[in-house]
Amino acid sequence: MAHAAGTPLGAVSRSLSDADGLTLAAPLVSTVAVPPVDRSAMDGFAVRGTGPWRVTGHVGIGCADPVTLEEGEACGIVTGAAVPADATSVMRSEDSVLLGDCLDGPSEEGKHIRRAGEECKAGEQLLPAGVTVDPAVLGLAASVGLNRLTVIPKPRVAALVTGDELVHRGPSGPGRVRDAIGPMLPGLITRAGATAAPISHLPDDGTSLINALETADAELILVSGSSASGPADHLRPALSALGADLIVDGVACRPGHPQALAQLPDGRLVLGLPGNPFAALVAFLTLGVSALLRMRGLSLPGLTLTPIPGGLQCHPHSTRLVPVRLEPYGAVPVGHGGSAMLRGPAAADALAVVDPGPAEAIAARLLPLDPGARPWAV
Numbered sequence: 001m002a003h004a005a006g007t008p009l010g011a012v013s014r015s016l017s018d019a020d021g022l023t024l025a026a027p028l029v030s031t032v033a034v035p036p037v038d039r040s041a042m043d044g045f046a047v048r049g050t051g052p053w054r055v056t057g058h059v060g061i062g063c064a065d066p067v068t069l070e071e072g073e074a075c076g077i078v079t080g081a082a083v084p085a086d087a088t089s090v091m092r093s094e095d096s097v098l099l100g101d102c103l104d105g106p107s108e109e110g111k112h113i114r115r116a117g118e119e120c121k122a123g124e125q126l127l128p129a130g131v132t133v134d135p136a137v138l139g140l141a142a143s144v145g146l147n148r149l150t151v152i153p154k155p156r157v158a159a160l161v162t163g164d165e166l167v168h169r170g171p172s173g174p175g176r177v178r179d180a181i182g183p184m185l186p187g188l189i190t191r192a193g194a195t196a197a198p199i200s201h202l203p204d205d206g207t208s209l210i211n212a213l214e215t216a217d218a219e220l221i222l223v224s225g226s227s228a229s230g231p232a233d234h235l236r237p238a239l240s241a242l243g244a245d246l247i248v249d250g251v252a253c254r255p256g257h258p259q260a261l262a263q264l265p266d267g268r269l270v271l272g273l274p275g276n277p278f279a280a281l282v283a284f285l286t287l288g289v290s291a292l293l294r295m296r297g298l299s300l301p302g303l304t305l306t307p308i309p310g311g312l313q314c315h316p317h318s319t320r321l322v323p324v325r326l327e328p329y330g331a332v333p334v335g336h337g338g339s340a341m342l343r344g345p346a347a348a349d350a351l352a353v354v355d356p357g358p359a360e361a362i363a364a365r366l367l368p369l370d371p372g373a374r375p376w377a378v
């Protein structure tokens with residue numbers, strides 16, 4: 001539901017230096033053949049016909065107009081240089097025997113020549129729309145001569161951290177709780193392929209929350225610490241006052257059950273992160289990441305099933321999210337997985353998604369703790 005609630009953002013044109021991590025909104029098509037000419041794959045000699053050969057010249061890397069070779073002639077050549085059109089092969093320097101201008105050594109028709117158009121032809125589609133631009137994609141785009149890419153921009157995410165009890169330096173104590181959600185959010189947001197606005201800290205006050213929701217300039221607004229039904233939990237009343245459509249009103253999972261996802265009348269999404277820090281993390285990794293994937297034009301990846309050799313107790317009605325370490329033989333719980341704790345998730349590689357049931361699970365799907373990581377197979 002969260003994925004379906006996201007609206008893919010419109011395509012934009014970006015220079016290669018600004019496109020890393022974005023989604024291709026159009027196929028990547030080469031306008032040219034690559035390589036554009038036959039190129040030498042080795043440092044050595046381009047030769048024509050059978051040897052021995054007479055060396056008549058040299059082709060440097062920047063030479064745009066290479067020499068022509070007659071039968072029995074050769075020229076020195078470097079890796080990447082254009083091979084003379086009439087050369088039949090390239091011989092590596094270490095295989096060659098050169099006496100004066102007389103060259104001998106092995107040669108085989110077409111050897112060590114990268115043919116024009118070997119990587120792609122002009123007009124060939126190299127990648128479909130929907131691929132995430134990564135460093136290899138950027139290098140490929142440059143090597144086929146592109147300066148810009150048509151991509152889906154990053155969604156913008158604003159975060160409102162609520163709680164009169166929160167402090168931002170020093171330890172928790174009576175009446176004061178150190179904010180542990182605020183420090184998690186920028187890294188989660190950027191790893192999820194979005195842009196993080198500076199975090200706003202709000203008091204437990206309905207009017208402040210309504211004002212902040214009205215003015216937040218973002219496609220997704222996170223609100224932490226007012227998701228339940230206590231006297232200071234203003235999220236649902238604020239959403240109702242703003243005429244929002246409550247899309248997800250609680251999730252049958254532990255931790256994270258009071259999480260909520262709503263859509264404001266102008267289309268912006270609001271995600272309620274429960275105040276317990278591990279529950280907030282779970283809500284972001286599930287509802288938040290799903291909505292952002294859709295905004296980025298990406299589908300929901302399937303999660304890999306992995307064995308849990310020691311077994312994990314199922315909850316009778318709710319899906320459990322359990323911090324686990326990944327070993328070659330399967331997932332091992334790391335403990336400290338209470339909803340108010342981050343010790344477990346901080347030590348874990350992933351969350352095991354344990355379906356509800358009457359007994360123990362011996363396998364579970366894996367949800368990456370890094371929202372930028374692809375779900376993996378172990």
Ligand SMILES: Nc1nc2c(c(=O)[nH]1)N[C@H]1C(S)=C(S)[C@@H](COP(=O)(O)OP(=O)(O)OC[C@H]3O[C@@H](n4cnc5c(N)ncnc54)[C@H](O)[C@@H]3O)O[C@H]1N2
Nearest residue numbers: 163177178179180181182225226227228233274275276279
């Ligand atoms: N009557 C009910 N009470 C509660 C329910 C419920 O269903 N009915 N659900 C519990 C669960 S589960 C969770 S999770 C929390 C959700 O609470 P809220 O989202 O309303 O948040 P608060 O009440 O403000 O805080 C709960 C807890 O978390 C601490 N907190 C809040 N923000 C932060 C932060 N940024 N960093 C660290 N810790 C934070 C806060 O001090 C409280 O201890 O509600 C349960 N109650």
Ligand code: MOO
Nearest residue numbers: 255256257279339
């Ligand atoms: O969401 Mo609460 O998760 O169980 O502490």
